[in-house]
Amino acid sequence: MTAAVSIRNLCFSYDKDPVISHLDLTLPAGTITAVLGANGVGKTTLLHLLLGLFEPDTGEILFFGRPAHKYSQKRRKQLIGMVSQNDTPPFDLRVDEYVLLGRAPHLGLLTIPGDPDRAASTAALSTVGMTHMAGHAVTRLSSGEKQLVNMARSLAQEPDILLLDEPCSHLDLINSRQMLVLMKNIATQGRTVVFTTHDPNAAAAVADQVLLMKKGELVAAGTVAQTLTRALLTRTYGGDVEVIETEKGPFVRAV
Amino acid sequence: MDETGQMKTDRPKIRETGVVMLAAALSLLAGSVFLGRFPAPYVTALSDLMSQDLVQQVVWQIRIPRILSAFVTGMVLSASGMVFQMIFRNPIVDAGFLGVSGGAAFGASLGIVLLGGSMAAIQGSAALFAVLGLGFSWIMAVRIRFGDWILRLILAGIAVSALFAAGTGLLKYLADPLRELPELTFWLLGGLWGITWTDTLQTLAVCIPCLIVIWLFRWRLNLLSMQDETIFSLVADASRERIVLLLTAVIATSAVVCKAGQVGWVGLIIPHIARRVVGSDAQKALPCSLLLGGIFLLLCDNASRTLLSGEIPLGILTSFIGAGLFLILLLTRPMLLGRK
Numbered sequence: 001m002t003a004a005v006s007i008r009n010l011c012f013s014y015d016k017d018p019v020i021s022h023l024d025l026t027l028p029a030g031t032i033t034a035v036l037g038a039n040g041v042g043k044t045t046l047l048h049l050l051l052g053l054f055e056p057d058t059g060e061i062l063f064f065g066r067p068a069h070k071y072s073q074k075r076r077k078q079l080i081g082m083v084s085q086n087d088t089p090p091f092d093l094r095v096d097e098y099v100l101l102g103r104a105p106h107l108g109l110l111t112i113p114g115d116p117d118r119a120a121s122t123a124a125l126s127t128v129g130m131t132h133m134a135g136h137a138v139t140r141l142s143s144g145e146k147q148l149v150n151m152a153r154s155l156a157q158e159p160d161i162l163l164l165d166e167p168c169s170h171l172d173l174i175n176s177r178q179m180l181v182l183m184k185n186i187a188t189q190g191r192t193v194v195f196t197t198h199d200p201n202a203a204a205a206v207a208d209q210v211l212l213m214k215k216g217e218l219v220a221a222g223t224v225a226q227t228l229t230r231a232l233l234t235r236t237y238g239g240d241v242e243v244i245e246t247e248k249g250p251f252v253r254a255v
Numbered sequence: 256m257d258e259t260g261q262m263k264t265d266r267p268k269i270r271e272t273g274v275v276m277l278a279a280a281l282s283l284l285a286g287s288v289f290l291g292r293f294p295a296p297y298v299t300a301l302s303d304l305m306s307q308d309l310v311q312q313v314v315w316q317i318r319i320p321r322i323l324s325a326f327v328t329g330m331v332l333s334a335s336g337m338v339f340q341m342i343f344r345n346p347i348v349d350a351g352f353l354g355v356s357g358g359a360a361f362g363a364s365l366g367i368v369l370l371g372g373s374m375a376a377i378q379g380s381a382a383l384f385a386v387l388g389l390g391f392s393w394i395m396a397v398r399i400r401f402g403d404w405i406l407r408l409i410l411a412g413i414a415v416s417a418l419f420a421a422g423t424g425l426l427k428y429l430a431d432p433l434r435e436l437p438e439l440t441f442w443l444l445g446g447l448w449g450i451t452w453t454d455t456l457q458t459l460a461v462c463i464p465c466l467i468v469i470w471l472f473r474w475r476l477n478l479l480s481m482q483d484e485t486i487f488s489l490v491a492d493a494s495r496e497r498i499v500l501l502l503t504a505v506i507a508t509s510a511v512v513c514k515a516g517q518v519g520w521v522g523l524i525i526p527h528i529a530r531r532v533v534g535s536d537a538q539k540a541l542p543c544s545l546l547l548g549g550i551f552l553l554l555c556d557n558a559s560r561t562l563l564s565g566e567i568p569l570g571i572l573t574s575f576i577g578a579g580l581f582l583i584l585l586l587t588r589p590m591l592l593g594r595k
Contacts, residue, residue, distance in 0.1 A: 053487050073491035082488040090344040090480055091535035097477070104478050104489040109496075110471045112538065157489070165484075 002064065004029040004161055004192035005050065010059035012042075012049060018216040019045050023059070025221060027209065029160070032183055032193045034203030037213035038237050043196035046213070047163045050194065051082050063161065077105035081159035083150045085166045089138055095149050096134040099125055102156030117156075124155035128182060144175030151182060162186060164195035168202050180206045200228055200252035212236040228252060269533050276546045280326075283553055287322045288314055290557050297561060320455035321447050325556035326549040327455075328447070328511040329521060331462050333529070333548025334469050335504035336522025337541055341480040342497055345405050349522030350385075350508045352409060356519070357416035357423075358388020359512040360443055364426040367439045377442070378513035384419070385509035389501070391415045445516040445570025447556055454514050465507035469541065472500055476537035517570045518552070520577025525551055527584055551576075 005027040012020045019042035027033050035043045048054045050061060052068060061068045063079055071079065081102070089098060102124065103117040113121075125131050128148040133141070138149060147167060154162055167183070168176040184206050187193050197203055203210050203224065210227040212219035212235075219236045220227045228250045233241040240255040289299045293313050303310045336349040343353075350356050362384030366377035395411035396404065423443070430436040441448075478490055479497060486493045512518070529544035555572045 048484070051484070051488055053484065077489060077491060080488065082484060084482055084484040087482055087485055089477075089535075091341070091346065091530065093477065093535050097534075097536040101478055101481070101489060104475070105491075110475075112474050154488075 002029045003027065003062075004031075004064060005194075006062040006065070008060050008062070010049065010061065011057045012045060012054060013057055014045075020049070021216050023218055025211070025218075027192055027194065029064075029192050030187055030190045031208040032187045032195070032206050033209045033211065034207035035194065035196045035211045035213060036198075036200055036203055036236065037211075037219075039198075041213045041215050043213060044165050046211075047082065047165055047194065047196060050161070050163055051080055052076055074105060078157070079159060080161045080163060081154035081157040082163040083147070083154050083165065083167060085169060087150045088146060092137040092139050094134070095130065095136050095138055095141070096121065096125065098138045098149060099152045099156050102153040105157060120158065121152070121156040124152040125149075127155055127185070128152045129178075143170040144172065144178070147171060147175070147179060148182070151179075155186070159191065161192045161194070164193065166197060167195050168197060168199060176202065200233060200250075204228055204249045204252065214238075224249060269539050272533060273539075273542065273546075276543065276550075280546050280550050283550055284322060284326060287553060287557050288318060290561050291318055292561060292564065296564075316452070317450075320452045321450045321556065321560070322553060324447050324450045324455045324458055324514065325553045327458055327462050328515050328518065329525075329548035329550070329552025330466060330545045331507045331511045331548075332518060332521040332552070333525035333544045334466060334541065335508045337526040337529070337537065337544050338469060338476065338500050338504040339522070340526055341476045341537060342500060343405055343408055344480050345409065346527065347523065348409065348412075349520075350505075350512075351416070351519060351522070353412040354388030354392040354415035354419065355385045355505055355508055356388075356512060356517060357419035358384035358386070358391075359509050360517055361388075361419040361422045361426070363442055363513060363516070364423045364430075364439055367442065368426045368430045368435050372435065372438065381513035382506075382509035385512060386502075386505055388415055388419060389505050441568065442516040443570075444568030445518040445573070446559065446566060446568050447515050448560070448566050450514065458510055458514055461510040462507050465503045465510075466545065468503045469500065469507075470545075472496070473541040474536075474538040476500070476541065480537075515569065519570055519574045520581070521548055521552060521573055524577045524580050524584075528580070531584070 003026045007023050007025040010020055010023040011018070035046060037043050045054065049056055063071065068076070099121040100113050100117060103113050103120060107113060107117070122131070125134060128151050130145065130148050130152060133145060138146065141149060164183070167179050171179060180202060183193050183195065207224060209221065210224055211221045212227055212232055214236055220232050228243060230241055230243045233243065233252060242253055242255045244251045289301070290297065291299055294303055294307065294310055299310065299314070304314060339348050339350060339353060340346055359381040362380035362382070363377050365384070366372065366380035370376035370380060392408060392412040392415045395415060396408040399407040399411060402410070427436065427439060430439050475496060478486060479493060479500070481489070490496065525548045526540065526544045529540045529547050533539040533543045552573070555576065556569055559567045559569045559572055
């Protein structure tokens with residue numbers, strides 16, 4: 001399977017405080033990777049490094065075998081989409097106007113979006129099941145609806161790699177489930193999804209690969225079965241964790 | 256927007272609104288030619304205009320350049336206000352909050368009191384200090400160690416504006432009470448009473464290219480109002496786009512402020528009204544804001560030069576009406592400030 005993302009000996013620190021040390025990782029195309037860890041261990045930083053918002057101290061990141069720095073900025077924006085936490089526009093944009101912003105990397109500097117761009121954003125809205133909300137104000141949506149609309153904006157970008165920062169935070173049970181199903185569908189279409197989460201059960205539900213991060217180090221990387229074990233999770237979170245095996249996979253809870 | 260959050264704007268309706276507003280703007284521009292206090296108060300008869308040389312001269316030499324200047328000043332202030340509001344992701348900023356207007360006022364006062372008072376000294380000094388005002392606010396905001404970027408920028412802008420206001424106060428204190436102080440006071444109150452064709456053409460030469468640049472970026476203003484991470488994931492070089500737009504807005508603002516003086520509230524209130532008319536998408540709201548800004552300022556200037564035998568300072572009218580409209584919008588639409 002082609003590697004969408006290859007990370008080689010990646011190190012990154014904030015003011016000499018190491019956040020990521022000597023990380024080596026391969027994310028195959030069309031898979032879902034969950035990044036788990038306690039608050040402040042560098043999960044979002046890893047997404048920002050993949051996005052290019054931060055430059056690594058040492059090491060390199062390759063997308064589809066090509067070093068990240070060899071992509072033009074514009075091509076990199078077409079390649080990677082990101083949905084941040086609590087991402088809301090400050091003004092009352094309509095849902096369809098907001099989703100259309102995802103087309104920016106495909107447009108020239110002063111180009112106004114045209115019909116093909118509208119078609120792409122309409123399709124993205126349809127993928128997340130929010131077509132009926134196209135005329136509503138984004139600021140008036142519920143948290144779950146906003147998260148779906150943000151996802152649609154990123155899908156309109158038609159990225160090969162989709163980075164999601166805590167996509168299920170602030171979502172209720174049903175919306176969380178809907179978000180996970182959506183991620184699965186997106187990966188089925190060949191896109192590579194990387195998401196951070198505090199919930200090991202969300203990772204267990206959809207991830208092909210799980211990264212367990214602790215301040216400055218990678219505790220483990222592997223399949224759900226390899227990583228969501230009591231010993232590794234206890235080490236990751238620094239507190240006792242119980243893993244209950246069920247028919248649908250492991251169920252994790254703090255003890 | 257209705258109670259369910261459904262926005263009422265749709266494309267054909269917006270096009271219709273645009274046509275109506277454009278027609279209103281053109282009618283107002285044409286109609287303003289017939290408003291004034293010469294040869295008789297309020298309305299100039301077409302027969303007088305056709306038959307009297309002096310009336311024709313007044314209209315051609317004084318009224319038309321002033322009408323054009325008023326319209327362009329309104330367009331520039333409202334377009335710049337929208338640029339500032341969107342780039343700083345804050346619906347309650349305009350040039351006045353970021354040290355630009357305060358800097359221009361100080362610069363003009365300096366030109367009147369210490370640099371000889373020539374038009375070139377006043378306008379050059381106003382433009383220079385407008386840019387310095389934004390620059391100081393920006394540098395201070397970078398150095399403040401608490402709060403998010405918007406809060407830091409607003410706090411820095413308030414502090415820099417206050418410093419410039421203190422400097423302007425000192426210059427007023429030093430000004431010759433018979434010669435310099437009246438000129439300075441009237442400039443600070445804002446007005447277009449002395450505008451000539453030369454002034455108008457100078458204003459147009461600077462402002463039209465600036466307005467074209469802002470117009471070209473109208474859709475991208477939406478992108479630049481997003482969170483930093485989102486902007487980074489969508490825009491190749493957002494810093495460059497922000498700098499181009501901010502510099503363009505400041506240059507255009509200082510170009511009109513140095514001719515018209517302090518004309519407050521237009522940049523703050525007009526973008527809000529435009530968003531209310533056509534929605535918040537800057538692709539539509541910016542053109543609407545341009546037209547509404549031009550219409551609003553021309554109406555105010557018409558009132559300023561026509562209502563009384565003496566000139567009513569334009570800044571007093573715009574502040575009075577602008578602040579009133581702002582209060583009405585706040586009371587009738589809490590969402591104005593982007594918060595539920």
